[in-house]
Amino acid sequence: MxxxxxxxxxxxxxxxxxxxxxxxxxxxxxxxxxxxxxxxxxxxxxWLTGTASWMHRVGIDFILVVRPEFNGLRVDPCVPKEWDGYKIKRKFRGATYNITVKNSNHPSKGGAKIRIDGKEYEGNLYKNI
Structure with a gap:
């Protein structure tokens, strides 16, 4: 939605x-x-409103949901059920992350698992600090 x-x-x-x-x-x-x-x-x-930069942030931070937070990087997609997935490159605290989201069960929200270097993390917050 x-x-x-x-x-x-x-x-x-x-x-x-x-x-x-x-x-x-x-x-x-x-x-x-x-x-x-x-x-x-x-x-x-x-070109006067500043809206484009905010819409970019909304798209990445709240739809693709690869959002920086104080305690880490949140990965919690909120995408259309029809999407099979997507890839995104995100820079965060001096590192570059190549993130692949697979929407194999096609939920619109939730169900994301974080896997980095083959290790699976609990929840949807990667704490790299």
């Missing part, structure tokens, strides 16, 4: 007609004119 809402907030979901939107499809605008306006869908004041 988190991914569903995430997709709805992407710039391309707001206006699927890029000729009307008048911005690059990956740009968040300060405003998009509403359906009662003659220029419905037109966006303005791009």
């Amino acid at each position: 988190a991914y569903h809402y995430y997709k709805q907030s992407l710039p391309t979901s707001v206006c699927d007609n890029q000729d009307v939107y008048k911005l690059e499809p990956y740009i968040y605008a300060e405003y998009i004119t509403g359906p009662n306006h003659p220029d419905f869908g037109e966006a303005g004041h791009s």
Whole structure:
């Protein structure tokens, strides 16, 4: 469900007609004119909101859930059931982690196991500190 809402907030979901939107499809605008306006869908004041960096963090930290925390690196995916898995490279406290998430039972949330160098960890927090 988190991914569903995430997709709805992407710039391309707001206006699927890029000729009307008048911005690059990956740009968040300060405003998009509403359906009662003659220029419905037109966006303005791009590159000013800072939204892109926050959406990047939301995608990685709360959907893919490879999130840095004080006590370690949390791996707790919240992805669509249809996904078979994904790979992500994450830098954390001076180390680079190549993480593979397999969604073999296709839950939307939970069920993740952490395995590093062949050793399985309890829970979903890798404590490298």
